Amino acid sequence: MVGIKDVARQAGVSVGTVSNVINRPDLVSEETRTRVQSVINKLGYIRSESARQLRAGASRIVALLVLDMGNPFFVDVAKGAERAARQSGLGVMVCNSAQSTSEEVEYLSLFAEQRVRGVLVTPADPTGRSLDALRRQRIPYVLVDRVSADAAACSVSVDDVVGGRLAAQHLIAAGHTSLVYVGGPRDLPQVRDRRAGALAALQEAGLPPEALTEISADRLDVSAGRDAGARLLGLAPRPTAVFCANDLLALGVLQAVFAARISVPEQMAIVGYDDIEFAAAAAVPLTSVRQPAVAMGRLAAEMLMEETSGDSEAHEHRQVVLQPELVVRGSSLTPR
Amino acid sequence: MVGIKDVARQAGVSVGTVSNVINRPDLVSEETRTRVQSVINKLGYIRSESARQLRAGASRIVALLVLDMGNPFFVDVAKGAERAARQSGLGVMVCNSAQSTSEEVEYLSLFAEQRVRGVLVTPADPTGRSLDALRRQRIPYVLVDRVSADAAACSVSVDDVVGGRLAAQHLIAAGHTSLVYVGGPRDLPQVRDRRAGALAALQEAGLPPEALTEISADRLDVSAGRDAGARLLGLAPRPTAVFCANDLLALGVLQAVFAARISVPEQMAIVGYDDIEFAAAAAVPLTSVRQPAVAMGRLAAEMLMEETSGDSEAHEHRQVVLQPELVVRGSSLTPR
DNA sequence: CACCCGTCATGAATCGATTCATGCACGTCA
């Protein structure tokens, strides 16, 4: 493998000069620069990131750890983060904790070994303990889609209470006086907050808390949604309005409801959450609460870079909260 | 940041011994080992991957470069690759070329700088030129979902001609005598091969090549599918059978067809490709050609590790071709 | 007692790029 020394020898200069050609070309005379450049091209020299990194102390990679790469919402977050990072010359390593605390811990220690520049993470560990490892190593991190409980880090999130309220208000305005919330694992703040928002909307409309029935799925994916849909259909009287903690669940529910030949939205209105592309593409387009996923990824990356670029003592952690937006589609239109 | 030297000093041993405790514990006496271990824990020492890597010459990371992370098919491939790599203690860096040759080139050079252990790639560049960079750097790579034209590398793919034939045979068996192929960018082999398979099936059934009408989408995603669906509806006479190059397109077509109040499958049968989870979750569950995506990712990673572990001279490149499978669902049931 | 062997620990050399104190050559100005 050709290294900087080979280039230096071929070009008849010192290694320091080659390094300068690459990193501070203005310090090198025109003539030397072109000569060295041409040798670099001829030999196909590619500098070793590990050597650079070793010297510099930190890598040029930002890690992104998400809960579920099978959820297009996180794919969008990744897209936003990647774009922002690339603009600053950083690479992004996207990893999937699959909502498992142990996977999360393993990945975080992998990141620590890599001396990544920083980590963008939607934690799976409800205790937040797994992040201690990062703190001990002084690796900056930004919480994504989660508010930092103790303000120990920056965070970018979307107001899930508002989102839940928007969804429920919409259903209430359409005349529904009771609704079902299809949630997921209780320890996910997202799941809890969306429910809290829905409850608040009911209360504001003068409806009792009992107007909200909850069905709890054990994962947040389509097949869990199908199971939830089956349970939903077993309820008596049959619910007329359903709000799901995310679109994957909603699509599963939709499918189960369809299979039972119940028409949407006439007999049952369904609202999802995230507004993934497949929500609009469902045969009955899904009403959903849109989250600015790409923007969230971008902001998170930008905040991380802000933190790592300035001097770390002066840095003040920020909590950015974005607003969700209701997107009304066919699955919840007011029946005439 | 605490390094191996700090550990050595605290534990009263040499750096070499600390290294041995970590990497070859059997060479160290019980007593020393536990003492060093406890110092490691106390100080929170985490070894620097960059330093290891610099010495070792190659990193412990495998790169995966896919065409579209928005396509759940590639998410599954990533899942398979990740699982296999993790079992061998390797990390996976997943990146998205978004079908852009220039992005691809940038990422590949990033990988080269990182001295990744190897690359799993579904090339976007139709010329295959972008891979030369890897070859020059002697970075092993495995083609995913693509056959190596010149056998210059290993590859794992699925027989797309067979897949296309399966889809078309199914439609022909249901009584359709002409069909529309909704394809994508012509330079993607996947798109071409699936079409070729469909043509072959027509021929085998004694139907003329004109029985296949082609509509070409410019991307392989849902919104391109919607556009294609609109064009499809403009055809006269209206087609009764549609085969799409992937499920994203098919979902878009389905949506457009639904919006036009044409019933599926009674008035129009639709078959997709990939069998992503959302295919089954569509309100009219989509008939699709299933590809063993997770297995493909796993195999690709395994072949890469096989290539990198043995001595590279002895390695013989292999071309593994998997078989697709038709999954019949509601979108194509034979009308009674 | 001399010798050998096995078990452990040592510490210098190494990987490749960056950085910075040093110095050379040339030009300018007093």
Add this chain to the structure above:
DNA sequence: TGACGTGCATGAATCGATTCATGACGGGTG
């Protein structure tokens, strides 16, 4: 002419872990 500055190039030191030749020590054997 000597002093000084500027523009460039130099090469040794450095980052942190691994590796390996070396050697210390203790026990067993002839």
